[in-house]
Amino acid sequence: MNLINLSWKNILIKPLSTTLSLVLFALGVGIITLLMLINNQVQEKFEKNLAGVDMVVGAKGSPLQLILSSIYHIDYPTGNISLREAAIIKKHPRIAPLVEKTIPLALGDSYKTFRIVGTEHSYVELYDSAAAANTALWSKDMEVTLGAKVAKELNLKVGEEFFSAHGFMAEAHSHEESPLRIVSILPKTNTVLDQLILTNINTIRLLHKEPEIEFDEEDEEDNHKGHDDHEHHSHDDHSHNEASKEPVDMDDPKQGLTSMLVFFRTPMGNIMLPNFINQNTNMQTAAPAFETNRLYEMMGVGTDALRILAFVIIFISGLSVFISLFNSLKDRKYELALMRVMGASRLKLFFLIILEGLMIAILGYILGLLLSHGGMSIFSGAAEEAYQYSFDGWRFLKEEVYILLGALAIGIVAALIPALMVYKTDISETLGR
Amino acid sequence: MLKTSQLSYSYDKNNTIHFPDINCQKDEHWLLLGQSGTGKTTLLHLLGGLRKAQNGSITVTGQDLSQLPSSQLDAFRGKHIGIVFQQSHFVASLTVEENLLLAQYLAGVPQDKTRIKTLLSKLNLSHKLQSKPKALSQGEQQRVAIARALVNSPKVILADEPTSALDDENCKEVVELLESQAREQEAALLIVTHDQRLKDYFKNQIILTK
Numbered sequence: 251m252n253l254i255n256l257s258w259k260n261i262l263i264k265p266l267s268t269t270l271s272l273v274l275f276a277l278g279v280g281i282i283t284l285l286m287l288i289n290n291q292v293q294e295k296f297e298k299n300l301a302g303v304d305m306v307v308g309a310k311g312s313p314l315q316l317i318l319s320s321i322y323h324i325d326y327p328t329g330n331i332s333l334r335e336a337a338i339i340k341k342h343p344r345i346a347p348l349v350e351k352t353i354p355l356a357l358g359d360s361y362k363t364f365r366i367v368g369t370e371h372s373y374v375e376l377y378d379s380a381a382a383a384n385t386a387l388w389s390k391d392m393e394v395t396l397g398a399k400v401a402k403e404l405n406l407k408v409g410e411e412f413f414s415a416h417g418f419m420a421e422a423h424s425h426e427e428s429p430l431r432i433v434s435i436l437p438k439t440n441t442v443l444d445q446l447i448l449t450n451i452n453t454i455r456l457l458h459k460e461p462e463i464e465f466d467e468e469d470e471e472d473n474h475k476g477h478d479d480h481e482h483h484s485h486d487d488h489s490h491n492e493a494s495k496e497p498v499d500m501d502d503p504k505q506g507l508t509s510m511l512v513f514f515r516t517p518m519g520n521i522m523l524p525n526f527i528n529q530n531t532n533m534q535t536a537a538p539a540f541e542t543n544r545l546y547e548m549m550g551v552g553t554d555a556l557r558i559l560a561f562v563i564i565f566i567s568g569l570s571v572f573i574s575l576f577n578s579l580k581d582r583k584y585e586l587a588l589m590r591v592m593g594a595s596r597l598k599l600f601f602l603i604i605l606e607g608l609m610i611a612i613l614g615y616i617l618g619l620l621l622s623h624g625g626m627s628i629f630s631g632a633a634e635e636a637y638q639y640s641f642d643g644w645r646f647l648k649e650e651v652y653i654l655l656g657a658l659a660i661g662i663v664a665a666l667i668p669a670l671m672v673y674k675t676d677i678s679e680t681l682g683r
Numbered sequence: 684m685l686k687t688s689q690l691s692y693s694y695d696k697n698n699t700i701h702f703p704d705i706n707c708q709k710d711e712h713w714l715l716l717g718q719s720g721t722g723k724t725t726l727l728h729l730l731g732g733l734r735k736a737q738n739g740s741i742t743v744t745g746q747d748l749s750q751l752p753s754s755q756l757d758a759f760r761g762k763h764i765g766i767v768f769q770q771s772h773f774v775a776s777l778t779v780e781e782n783l784l785l786a787q788y789l790a791g792v793p794q795d796k797t798r799i800k801t802l803l804s805k806l807n808l809s810h811k812l813q814s815k816p817k818a819l820s821q822g823e824q825q826r827v828a829i830a831r832a833l834v835n836s837p838k839v840i841l842a843d844e845p846t847s848a849l850d851d852e853n854c855k856e857v858v859e860l861l862e863s864q865a866r867e868q869e870a871a872l873l874i875v876t877h878d879q880r881l882k883d884y885f886k887n888q889i890i891l892t893k
Binding site (some may be wrong): 251252259260262265490581582583585587588589591592593594595596597598605677678681682 | 712725781788
């Protein structure tokens, strides 16, 4: 028998009020921790996948959408840009000196919800230079390199072939005539690379020259041309290498790129490039840092409201601990006085009551953590299904220790007044009654 | 073993109770008889150190209670004085055995389950070891309260109206228990009561008057 044991039994003997306090406490702690976990892991993923990209140049539309589609591969692309316009960034005498390097991206196809990205080898180097160096990346048209997660989840091996689908939906129409061949699989990088299928720009161009079956108003004009190409293909025994030697229309956005990732040599680029692009081209620029901050701010309104709600719930749970202890003192005043008779000091009884508050706080905290990490696992599953992004439900943050300290403080404060009342009780008066 | 001199207590200026001197030796059993209003409970609380006397002194096993600071007084009481109250109260969340273990824990003596088992079997309560106090009859509760007062082998046993709520049969049983256990532990026993039934059991008696 000791104080911890005794306070534990005192909590168990009033299961209803203990349950109420615990549920409230767990809910409050759970919501706050879950918000923290999501915030932390989303931001971490965002920062890691940003990989130092200073600016994204793409077709006009929502800049946030451009960032989301080109860097994070979440949203739909804004459209395409022509090669001629894209070349301005690297060639124009006023712009080129500011730019250290660019990486072109061509999007629009997917395989079983995993996005196919037409790009250059430097895109892989951007995220993992070791992986880029140690993997035999795609070298010809229609060759692809898979991200680790793609290969694992779809159980694909090097040498296998598959048909990509137009668009990003699982049920989308697939380009059944031209198979993509897997030449390599990247090791796990814990970046967006893991969930991508990488190939060269021309492969994407070739895939889109296929005859379109669905009637997209945008694609209508292209259909005719596509059809001609197809005829040509059949004669050529599907040799896309041949096809790629055809001249590319520099002014046709359809044969161009989706976007360019731009890295500046000097911070001046951040000012000069947007001005120039907006005034002289049909393209737009988007700064990832600015746009993601805007995104956090938009999410922030919702999370702030939730966080306030969580604090209110925790406050109420503290109140419930207080009321429950306060009420129980009426029934327990004799037994507490009796404990003094048996040798307990005032201080010991004070600690007993504080301990009862603390115990609810600690249990509530543990339940809250289970709740939040369980919630994070569910969120992770949903994010995975929708965007192929995976989060870790059971990764812990050091901030969770601060929440523990906060929880302990609430437990102590809630028990303080009842504990002081017990401390001050006159045993003789209580027992003499 | 238990000695008082010139003891008096005032609740207010016009209401001071003077108590006769008590000198209770080891192994002696005393009965303090008095009607209500004679300060019986006050005296017992003073003797047990639950209340501080304004005048006079109380010495238990050679220790002047007024010299002890509050927390040491609590510890001293837990170790050396066993008290049985008219109404037996227990820690409701604990079983009979745990209540006795708690008495040992709070007094700062080693927790000894064998001691508890022997004691309870002497009081015919072995089968109630794992019962919650609420589930016991009043007579059983009073016997457990006695067991709790005895569990640390105190030098002085104080009992406040231990029998007034009991019927004749239980009354006799409780008095005999208190006497036999006090004798076995060579403790001083002091019973404060208005219960006239107890007169015949004790040769040492003090009558309290207003």
